[in-house]
Amino acid sequence: MPKQNNLDQQRTRGELEHAKAVRAMFSGIAGRYDVLNHVLSANIDKRWRRKVRSKLSDILEDDNASVLDVACGTGDLSIELQSGSNAKVIATDFCRPMLEVARTKSKSIPFVEGDALSLAFDDRQFDAVTIAFGLRNLANFKDGLSELYRVLKPGGRLVVLEFSSPVVPGFRGVFRFYFSNILPRIGGLISGERGAYEYLPDSVSKFPDQGALSDLMSATGFESVSYTNLSGGIAAIHVGIRPLRCSAAGQFATSVEKYQNIRGRMKYKLQNLARQIGLILLVIWTVVSLVTLLIEFVPGSPATAILGETATQEQIDNFNVKHGLDRPAFFVTYSRENGLVWNGLNNRYAEYFGGLLRGDLGTSFRTDRPIRDMILERYPATIKLALASMLVAIAIAIPLGVLAGTNKGGMIDNAASFIALLGISLPTFVVGPFLVYFFAVKLGWLAATGSLYPEDIILPAVTLGAALSAILTRMVRSSVIEELGEDYVRTARAKGLSERTVVYKHVLKNGLIPVVTILGLQLGVLLAGSIITEKIFSWQGLGLLLLEDGIAKRDYRLVQGCVLVISVTYIFANSLTDLVYRWLDPRIRLS
Known part of the structure; x- marks a missing residue:
């Protein structure tokens, strides 16, 4: 009997050990039943979820x-x-x-x-x-x-x-x-x-x-x-x-x-689109408000600047009434005598925004021409110059950056880095006169000024695109060096693909993603730099209109319209950059 009891105890002890092992198999093995828990967590209520996750x-x-x-x-x-x-x-x-x-x-x-x-x-x-x-x-x-x-x-x-x-x-x-x-x-x-x-x-x-x-x-x-x-x-x-x-x-x-x-x-995409449109409208409103506020703080009167110092008070009053300058500037004005005064909608700020909704930018103080017509005459020339300078920068930067990146530390890399550093260091007002002197005065290959013939855009485009090409060269070089160290490059080489195919079919596409971002951001720099470039080469664009007819002649309404158009162009260029970025990088679309 004692031997039988010992056998029963051993059998019971063995079954208990076996039961513990089975329970441990369900509760302690890492990863084996993760998929079970995942499926149940997605489809079963909390009561069943707790039961499945227990021992x-x-x-x-x-x-x-x-x-x-x-x-x-x-x-x-x-x-x-x-x-x-x-x-x-x-x-x-x-x-x-x-x-x-x-x-x-x-x-x-x-x-x-x-x-x-x-x-x-x-x-x-x-x-x-x-x-x-x-x-x-x-x-x-x-x-x-x-x-x-x-x-x-x-x-x-x-x-x-x-x-x-x-x-x-x-x-x-x-x-x-x-x-x-x-x-x-x-x-x-x-x-x-x-x-x-x-x-x-x-x-x-x-x-x-x-x-x-x-x-x-x-x-x-x-x-x-x-x-x-x-x-x-x-x-x-x-x-x-x-x-x-x-x-x-x-x-x-x-x-x-x-x-x-x-x-x-679809709901998320519509919300994202509405958010982007709202941000664009907010930026436009901020730009118009800041420009209007800055113009109001400029000393002097537009009537005096336009009519001259010899103008009579009657002529000044007629000028102010004609252009709405006799009304308050904003919804609220302040004076020492009356303090804060609410002006309602009878102010220049509200009138200008109402005109924007109708596509009306007002009339010029000096020429009485619609500002919209004046801008439309010059706007294509500025966009043409900006795109040409961007093409020049891309044509120089991509080959030079790829050569520098694939020959890291070599003579080509050092030469490309020196050229890029030189392009970043020299400002537009130095590069422009140098190109005019060398190619127009000395060699006589190109015209120094004007925008009548197709070849007249070469010197302004090179001048405006020089700094951008230097920035893009350094960016392409860094991107190529980084991508060459990725695993997919080693895999492509192991498959027997040529180095040319690896670089230009795989590496360059991934390396261009940050370049696209820089291009969108640099468009604002190109539009700002076009003012000086257009002045140097007498390029009849929006920058020359803003500088000579707006700022120099104190035509503040024209300045306001030009700044607004440049800002809107920059905003939509950045939106286009986002679309190109999503096309180049599918991970952005999936996210």
């Missing part, structure tokens, strides 16, 4: 938790069935002791080892089934799919499977399968198609080899493969039992989540 013993002791633990030979499998607040979880593992633990609770949990999946799918109260697999190898992958084909054959519902383990050699990412023999509302599946497959790699730079694709198609029985590419590598692989139409492949490329969240994304 195995706590789940099984709760009669309300419908949990089956089986070993059907297909790998680590968890199935979540949902219909409103009801949920069932089926978890399987190769560990046989887990089956014994499950059988101890067979009285309260219906359990059939061989038909666990069939029982789950035959429950008609569930409209959708989400399955998460974590298979160990390709053989288990194929066995699991065969079992699913069998149980899904009589059903007519959308089923999404996520395979998070690297089951196929060469693949590292998340596998998603879509099964249905009906046309679901979510979209993407075509009536009559047996199913489709989508692969989402964890890195777009990891392109699976052809052997891995062949193994995958052999394991699944799929017959067609299509791709969706992004810059840097493959983005998704789409496979169908029958050849999928292009529209279906494109729909699968976006994944089911896009269709579920498309309304939220």
Whole structure:
């Protein structure tokens, strides 16, 4: 008897140790059941979430938790069935002791080892089934799919499977399968198609080899493969039992989540657009307000500046009445006699904004011409000069920057750095007269001033673009050096691509992203620098109009209009820069 008691105690002690090991398997193994918790966290309420995240013993002791633990030979499998607040979880593992633990609770949990999946799918109260697999190898992958084909054959519902383990050699990412023999509302599946497959790699730079694709198609029985590419590598692989139409492949490329969240994304885009428009209007209002305020603080009277010192008081009064200068400047004015006085809408500030809404910038104090017409005559010449100088800067900076970046520390790099430093150091009013003296006076190749002929733009464009080309050269050089140290460059070289292809097809595209940002910001510098450049070369642009007809002749209304147009141009140029930035860098679009 004592020996039998000792044996019973040893058996009991062994079962307890075994039960502890099983509980530790569910609660202590890092990463094995993360996908289970993730799926449940997204679809189950808090009461069920707490139960799933607790230890195995706590789940099984709760009669309300419908949990089956089986070993059907297909790998680590968890199935979540949902219909409103009801949920069932089926978890399987190769560990046989887990089956014994499950059988101890067979009285309260219906359990059939061989038909666990069939029982789950035959429950008609569930409209959708989400399955998460974590298979160990390709053989288990194929066995699991065969079992699913069998149980899904009589059903007519959308089923999404996520395979998070690297089951196929060469693949590292998340596998998603879509099964249905009906046309679901979510979209993407075509009536009559047996199913489709989508692969989402964890890195777009990891392109699976052809052997891995062949193994995958052999394991699944799929017959067609299509791709969706992004810059840097493959983005998704789409496979169908029958050849999928292009529209279906494109729909699968976006994944089911896009269709579920498309309304939220459109709302976000509209909010972002409204925010940008609001910021543009705020900046325009701030610019107009500051310019108006500064003009009011300028000493002297526009009437005296325009009519001269010999003008009579009657002429000055008529001038002020004609141009609205006899009215208050703002909504509120202050004087020592009356203090603060509210003027309502009867002020020049409100009148000017009302004219802006109608597209009216007012009339010139000196010529009585509409300022809008005066600006439209000169504006194309300024934009032409700014774009030409930008093209000159790009044509110089990109080749020079690439040569300097690919020959870091060499003679070409040192020469390019010296030229860039010289271009940044020399101001426009030094470069311009030097070019005039050398190319116009000495050599006689180009005209010194004027804007009548196409070749007249060469000297002003080079003068204005010299400093910008120096800045861009240093930026391109730094970007190329940084990109050459990235992993994708080493991968491209390992594939046997030529250095020219690596630099100009891969490195340069990524290296131009910061250059585009600098170009947008430097447009304001070009517009400001065009004032001096247009003065040097007598270029009939907006800068010369602002300097000679506005500031020099104290035509403040013209100054106000020119500054407003230059500011609006700069704002819209920056908005265009954002669009180009999103096109060059897909990560901005995805975010």
